Amino acid sequence: MxxxxxxxxxxxxxxxxxxxxxxxxxxxxxxxxxxxxxxxxxxxxxxxxxxxxxxxxxxxxxxxxxxxxxxxxxxxxxxxxxxxxxxxxxxxxxxxxxxxxxxxxxxxxxxxxxxxxxxxxxxxxxxxxxxxxxxxxxxxxxxxxxxxxxxxxxxxxxxxxxxxxxxxxxxxxxxxxxxxxxxxxxxxxxxxxxxMNEIGKADIYAYAKALQNIEIYGNIGFIHIEDCNDSLLGTISDMVYTIEGVAIVVSYAKREDGIKFSIRSGLGGVKANNLVQYILNHQGVGGGHGEMAGGFIRKSEMQFLENKELNTYVRYRVLSYLEKENSL
Incomplete structure (x- = not known):
């Protein structure tokens, strides 16, 4: 070599x-x-x-x-x-x-x-x-x-x-x-x-908000947080990933510049990088690994959401992908 x-x-x-x-x-x-x-x-x-x-x-x-x-x-x-x-x-x-x-x-x-x-x-x-x-x-x-x-x-x-x-x-x-x-x-x-210095004091409030917004559908955890920075969104995904019975985490934050996604998957048949690409549906960019991935849709690319509710759209795309992969 x-x-x-x-x-x-x-x-x-x-x-x-x-x-x-x-x-x-x-x-x-x-x-x-x-x-x-x-x-x-x-x-x-x-x-x-x-x-x-x-x-x-x-x-x-x-x-x-x-x-x-x-x-x-x-x-x-x-x-x-x-x-x-x-x-x-x-x-x-x-x-x-x-x-x-x-x-x-x-x-x-x-x-x-x-x-x-x-x-x-x-x-x-x-x-x-x-x-x-x-x-x-x-x-x-x-x-x-x-x-x-x-x-x-x-x-x-x-x-x-x-x-x-x-x-x-x-x-x-x-x-x-x-x-x-x-x-x-x-x-x-x-x-x-x-x-001993991995979470800031200001982050505690975002954690509290995330806990209030968690929705668990079977083995999937959905978290929608308004205006959350990249680092904290990933950390929150990791936290939700530890909840009993949760094997897939889909976290997303709508911000001034667009929508950021953070995905975790512990199911061998569901690759996080493939799931985020399916959610994005040829809008924005995304990538990562089988267990962890991220994506971003810029504000200028969000026209497709004009007549759709974000939470409904994300859940529809995730569940459609899992049905397609026979992972539900």
Missing amino acids: ANRFQILLNVLKKQNKVYIQPHNIPDPDALASSFALGLLLERFGIPSKIIYGDSIEKVNSKRMVDMFNIKIECIEEGFSIEKDDFIIFIDAQRGNSNLTDLQAKRVGVIDHHDKMTKAKYEYEDIRTEMGACSSMVTGYYQEMGVEPSLEAATALVYGIMTDTDNLTRYNNNADAEMFYWLYKYADFTMIKNLR
């Missing part, structure tokens, strides 16, 4: 500037993999800068930035790149609704989601069987025989834990192997601190 990181190094030789860009509103896996990748590139003489769009919302993500002293810059109005600059998308791809695309000509991608478009990349490492990008970057360290710093190892362990739900999601031995390889380098006191 080719050394993936060496291929990346060959691509990046003599670059003017290298940027590492996770998806907007980066979560712990996106932050950890970006941070550790930057440190590894630096060991081989390639400086880089981590950039991101929108904001950092999750309490644990903010805590990671402080704890590991992650140097990261928000893409604001007026931010620009030169034509020879190189951007590495990590935990994101062109076509993602939650990626601020700077339209760079030279780009690479490191991701564990299905390929969303026919975009061409100078470097491409897309492995849908992996549960976390942190596992993929850990593999780069292994390939190069490099021991990660305590900070890099700890961040990567936490990234794997959060994106695989403590190694219970995706059922891939490679994630577990990367986790246990990192174990001896990581500081679990720091990880414990991160796990």
Whole structure:
């Protein structure tokens, strides 16, 4: 098997500037993999800068930035790149609704989601069987025989834990192997601190509202929340997923800019990424994995809802899909 990181190094030789860009509103896996990748590139003489769009919302993500002293810059109005600059998308791809695309000509991608478009990349490492990008970057360290710093190892362990739900999601031995390889380098006191800071005080009110709005139909949990941010919507989906008897969760939030969806599925015959695509019905964009997926319909694409009630529409699409898949 080719050394993936060496291929990346060959691509990046003599670059003017290298940027590492996770998806907007980066979560712990996106932050950890970006941070550790930057440190590894630096060991081989390639400086880089981590950039991101929108904001950092999750309490644990903010805590990671402080704890590991992650140097990261928000893409604001007026931010620009030169034509020879190189951007590495990590935990994101062109076509993602939650990626601020700077339209760079030279780009690479490191991701564990299905390929969303026919975009061409100078470097491409897309492995849908992996549960976390942190596992993929850990593999780069292994390939190069490099021991990660305590900070890099700890961040990567936490990234794997959060994106695989403590190694219970995706059922891939490679994630577990990367986790246990990192174990001896990581500081679990720091990880414990991160796990004690995963929910903000302001989030409690959104949780209360979500609990009031839950509707359970058989083994499906539906949650409609008004104006909820991306991070919190996913966290609420995870919470509802733990309710006894619930195997599928469909959470959605209608906001000023459109409708955001968060899907969870514990049924082998119902893939969350396929379900969200069916709900979207060729409107907006969506993707993810068999157990976890998300989607977004922009306000400009919502004309089809003019004479429909949102809750009725979502339930109709979900139940139609499950009947089609004989999963009801």
